Amino acid sequence: MDLIKFAVLMTLWLEFTDSSSILLAPLDIGYNSRVRNVLRIGRMLLQAGHEVTVIVSDRIENESLFKHAEGFNLDLTFRVLKYKTPTFDLDTAYSTANQEWLNSMVYQPYTTLLQIVGQAYEENLKFALGDKEMWNEIASSKFDLIFADDSVFFPRLVSAYFDIPMIVYSNWGPMSTDTNFVPRYNLAYVPAFFPTYSDEMTFLERFMNVLEYSLIKWTWYNMYNRFISICREHGYGDACDNIRDAYKTISLFMINRNDAIHYPAPYMPHIISVEGFFLKSETEPLETEYSNIIKNAGEQGIIVASLGSMHRRLSYKTREKFATAFAAMPQTVIWSYEGPLPKGLGNNTIVKKWIPQESLLAHSSTKLFVTHCGASALFQALHYATPTVGLPFFWDQPYNCHKLTHKVKSGKTVLPIEMMSEELKNAMQEVISDKRYKDNANKAADIYHSQPIDPKKKLMYWIEYVIRHKGAHHLRSHAENELKLFQYYLLDIIALVMCSLVVFGGIIAIIITYLIKCILFDHKMKKD
Missing domain, CATH: 1.20.5 (Single alpha-helices involved in coiled-coils or other helix-helix interfaces)
Structure with a gap:
């Protein structure tokens, strides 16, 4: 009898609950921080009572970094749809697990980066389109919402074909891989992508900014033509056009940005800043091993060194430079790194494949954060008011390092490819010894923390807003998308x-x- 009552109660709860079915699509070209942040959103949705289905390749869970970071199989938490991929060859794969592929992108201009990573985008689109079993699963699932990384193209087709509202997310903040998603309202003071410009540009910088924007648009024009052609070959007709036109049809575009770090720019109401939602509300206590390391470091404190998920295996010369510079510091260095140990590694340097990064940054003994300036690291430095030495390699990293160095003024930037050990050591010593860097980090942290609503609550509010209203097209300016160039600029x-x-x-x-x-x-x- 009790069992029957329980079943009835559960049926009533399911009938009246606001639970929705959501398709979550991270960028699956290897495990990295942007995959991790989208999965974090998925867990937040689960906690809010929604049903979450994650769409990924059948190979991501086999990557060592995935196992380090997630520690479980996705299907233990989410419902998982996996599209089939050929046998994974690490030497030739378009994946962030392939260090040679990553190295080919270092210090390349953005249009070259697009052409390199475009191969991975195209490959994943082909794999997803080719798996008819997965397509049938999607067709029978009746999703209420799609939440997708801005660089995943298969969900754009699904959104148009099945008429499902879609939210797109940019881990990079105000810069999407495609310049159309966050319109460049005025190239005179809004950078086209990730050049290290401020909102006050010289004539030459404005000229280069317009040139960069034009080259990016042309590169994407050719890439989209290929993607749409592949889609039409699979018989999906006019819905394929949404692969290019999703910026006109999405309900919301969520971006990781905050006024403390990014330059002001005009945004339409459907563009929502989610302010580093992925930061932990409360940091976990340090394990005994790390507590002892900090205790032994004494008054000199510690330096946290982490180059993110994609620079964990450095070249021989580069890792030697890092090791030599770290060895010369009086602080204890905790370095997140998994490649071969370099020569010259000092007794003060502790190398770990995976570290409790946020808990270490939150500790008062942390004097410096040596970082590649990825999106997550950028907000961690901001949130925990940690001075930085930035070592950017590619994509958004030079842009983020530039903001910390020139807008927040809480650190220095050193280019790894040109760096000598002495230069890195001098930069670290200056940032630690000069009180102004820490003061500036504190000021920026105060601005960041002065938010009217918690970023996690803000993100959840807007996702559920779209579900509740079955889309949010009323927040978009359709005229903006339909105006001709001569009309837009009042020519x-x-x-x-x-x-x-x-x-x-x-x-x-x-x-x-x-x-x-x-x-x-x-x-x-x-x-x-």
Whole structure:
């Protein structure tokens, strides 16, 4: 009898609960921080009572970094749809697990980066489109919402084909891989992508910014043509156009940005800042091993060194430079690194494959954060008011390091490819010894923490807002997407004004000429 009552109660609860079915699509080109952050959103949705289905390749769970970071199989937490992929060859794979592939991107211009990573985007799209069993699963699932990384293209097709509202998320903040998602309203003060420009550009910087924007648009034009062609070959018709046009149809675009770190820019209401939602509300206590390390470090404190998920295996020369610079510091260095141990590693340097990074940054003994300036590291440095030495390699990292160095002024930037051990050591010593860096980090942290709503609550509010209203197209400016270039920049109005001035000026000139002739003729008649 009790069992029957329980079943009835559960049926009533399911009937009246606000639970929704959500398809979650992280960027699956290897495990990295942006995958981790999308999965964090998935867990938040689960805690809020929603049903979450994650769509990934059948190989991501086999990566060592996934096992280090997640520690479990996805299907123990989520419902998982896996599209089939060929046998994984680490030497040739377009994956962040392939260090050679990552190294080919270091210090490349953005258009070159797009062409390199575009191979991975195209490959994943083919794999997903080719798995008809997964497509049938999606068709029968009746999702209420799609939440996708901005660089995943298969969900754009699913959204258009099944008419499902979609939210797109950018881990990089105000910069999407495609410039159309966050419109560049004025290239005079808004960077096209990730050049290290501020919102005050010289003439040359503005010229290069417009040139960069034009090259990016052209590169994406060619990439989208390939993606749409592949999609149409699989028979999905006009829905394939949404792979290019999703910026016109998405309900919301969520971006990791905050006024403390990013330059002001105008955004439409459907563009929502989620302010580093992935930061832990409360840091976990340190394990005894790390507590002892900090205790033994004494008053000198510790340096936390982490180059993110994609720079964990450095070249011989680079890792030697790091080891030599760390060995010269009086602080204890905790270095997150999994490659071969370099020569010259000091007794003060502790190397670990995985470290409790946030808990260490939150500790008062941490004097410095040596970081690649990835999106997660950027917000961790901001949140915990930690001075930094930035070592950017590619993508958004130079941009993020530039913001910490030049806007927040809480650190210094050193380019790893040009770096000597002495330069890195001097930068670390300066940031630790000069009180201004810590003071600036504290000021930025105060601004960051002065938010009217907790970032996690803000993110959940807007996701459920879209579900509740079955989309949020009323927040979009459709006119913005439909206006022609000459209309958007008011060139037709300027042309009208110019023509009117010319006509008016011509009429005035004719009148004045006529009057002058009349006066001269009258004067001549009087003389005669």
